[in-house]
Amino acid sequence: MKIIEVNDYQQMSQVAAEYILKKVTDNPAIHLGLATGGTPSEMYKNLIEDHKQNGTSYEHVTTFNLDEYIGVSGENPNSYRYYMDNHLFNHINIDKRKTHIPLGNTTDSQAECNRYEQLINENGIDLQVLGIGQNGHIGFNEPGTSFSSKTHVVTLAPSTIQANARFFKTIEEVPTKAITMGISTIMKSKEILLLVSGESKKDAVNKLINGEIDEKFPASVLKNHPYVTIIADKAAVSGMKTTC
Numbered sequence: 038m039k040i041i042e043v044n045d046y047q048q049m050s051q052v053a054a055e056y057i058l059k060k061v062t063d064n065p066a067i068h069l070g071l072a073t074g075g076t077p078s079e080m081y082k083n084l085i086e087d088h089k090q091n092g093t094s095y096e097h098v099t100t101f102n103l104d105e106y107i108g109v110s111g112e113n114p115n116s117y118r119y120y121m122d123n124h125l126f127n128h129i130n131i132d133k134r135k136t137h138i139p140l141g142n143t144t145d146s147q148a149e150c151n152r153y154e155q156l157i158n159e160n161g162i163d164l165q166v167l168g169i170g171q172n173g174h175i176g177f178n179e180p181g182t183s184f185s186s187k188t189h190v191v192t193l194a195p196s197t198i199q200a201n202a203r204f205f206k207t208i209e210e211v212p213t214k215a216i217t218m219g220i221s222t223i224m225k226s227k228e229i230l231l232l233v234s235g236e237s238k239k240d241a242v243n244k245l246i247n248g249e250i251d252e253k254f255p256a257s258v259l260k261n262h263p264y265v266t267i268i269a270d271k272a273a274v275s276g277m278k279t280t281c
């Protein structure tokens with residue numbers, strides 16, 4: 038794993054956007070795996086700004102998001118479809134038909150998981166952007182998830198519900214279930230870019246870099262991937278041994 042240490046959240050977002058822009062320029066038909074949550078939101082702003090200033094085109098880009106809450110439609114402001122449309126897709130020249138996110142409001146979630154897994158297997162992901170949960174989750178793969186898991190339905194850990202409650206009016210509104218790419222689905226990406234910012238992620242990133250590979254800590258699987266880059270700010274890694 039390669040670690041790029043940056044000063045703060047702003048710089049992490051800028052360096053991450055530049056990283057993605059280079060990949061899109063090199064391969065205009067790239068298949069990007071995307072994440073939601075607080076961590077990548079400023080990175081998306083930088084991509085939008087670049088699109089306005091420099092006209093980087095997303096006409097041929099295809100995207101696959103990591104996860105979606107169950108029980109919410111894409112029009113629901115709390116859905117990850119709504120997040121992606123508003124944080125990125127509505128502001129760039131991407132063909133929305135090429136933006137894929139699991140459907141959270143189907144009657145058959147298991148069938149949706151199978152459909153999504155097959156879609157990813159057929160298309161492949163060139164670069165997957167990831168954040169990390171405080172408990173080491175990637176996507177919504179909570180501690181204990183099998184490293185061989187495919188796209189599946191998860192019951193969110195109480196700590197994840199608590200962490201994501203900041204996006205909702207009340208904690209009771211946070212969905213308790215989601216569809217997520219599995220760990221093996223994520224690991225099939227050709228390359229992974231992990232973004233980490235803030236002191237609240239310090240324990241998680243320390244465990245990732247210096248701990249054992251263990252299903253109790255989902256992100257540790259990334260050590261088995263040949264091509265992972267971590268962009269982390271000082272608050273997340275200061276004073277840490279970061280050789281890996």
Ligand SMILES: O=P(O)(O)OC[C@H]1O[C@](O)(CO)[C@@H](O)[C@@H]1O
Nearest residue numbers: 072073074075076168169170176
């Ligand atoms: O960036 P945040 O909001 O800290 O979330 C961390 C991770 O948890 C999730 O929100 C769960 O899906 C991921 O999308 C995200 O990468």
